[in-house]
Amino acid sequence: MTEEPATAGVLDDDPPPPGRSGRHSAPRSSGGVLRTVIRGIGQTLITLGVVVLLFVVYEVYVTDLFGERKQAAATSALDAQWSEHAAPATGGTAVTTVVETAQATAVVDAEQQAVDPRTRKKNYDTTLGDGFAKIYVPAFGADFVFTIIEGTNPDDLYVGPGHYPDTQYPGQPGNFSVAGHRVSKGSPFNDLGLLASCDALVIETQDDWFVYRVLPMADEAAGWSSTQHDHCAGVEPQSGQYAQVTGRTIVDPSDYAVVLPVPGVNSTEVPPGAERLITLTTCHPQFSDAERMIIHGVLVKSYAKAPGFLPPELKETS
């Protein structure tokens, strides 16, 4: 009890209660009111500053933690779905043996697993908010994999990269378009600005692997030679109605045409003989969403999935 007034006095510049020194009480209390008001404003500003800093921490770190947990849940749900599909309950031991034999050979020979994407059917259904495919970007490291969610509303994108539901699916003619956060919520597409032409964007679906490669950048198209780099086979500057499609562009947020079957052409129709493209969208510049960064890639290779088989492109880590 004896300590309390002293402690309060140290931290508290309030004037002493009136009456303690009667002669000065009137001027002191008016100065005290002014001081209290100024101190109140100061404290409010400092508090707001701390709240803004906390928001930065939340946005850059805390949402990453939340996003990673949601992503992990979506991934294990998809893995369970796929393993259920791969091993129906009726599978006997004989089947298992065959699969294991196939596995041993498949690991050796990737060409054996290569398939024509025209022969592949989409044998899975998608549900808004649930994962249906995985994206690997070996250039970002061997461990870069995200489960792609159907849908691009904020809740979907919190879980992982989201597929624009009106666009095509992996391997199909047209444009498989995916949006992802650049900063916060797991930041799947943080490094899209670092992608170079011919970098592999590998999509895993229930039955297939689809290997897309980033198209030549606008400044590389002239003088392009697909033999200049080991990984550029099948990657050419675009022509005809695709002439405007390059590896990376920065567009306005309202430019929905970039995710349409022929990027930049305002039609949802997939034209006959359409290319099989992938489009990734994220916000630009970093920490802003004034614009969008768009990455376009083209399908160069498809593999049928087999137990133990991984596409050799996954090893293209740089």
Add this chain to the structure above:
Amino acid sequence: MYTWIWRHLPGPTGVRLLQVLVLFLAVVALLFFVVFPWLEPYLPFDRVSVSQ
């Protein structure tokens, strides 16, 4: 405001510091789990998709 809170916390200085810490963490949790998630959609740096 902060002096008012400090004055109204019971106990000696150490106990008060502990209470201040708990109060601060409670406010941070409120911000992180309620206020910021609500606020976020209205702010201009989190939209990544294109739309018409």
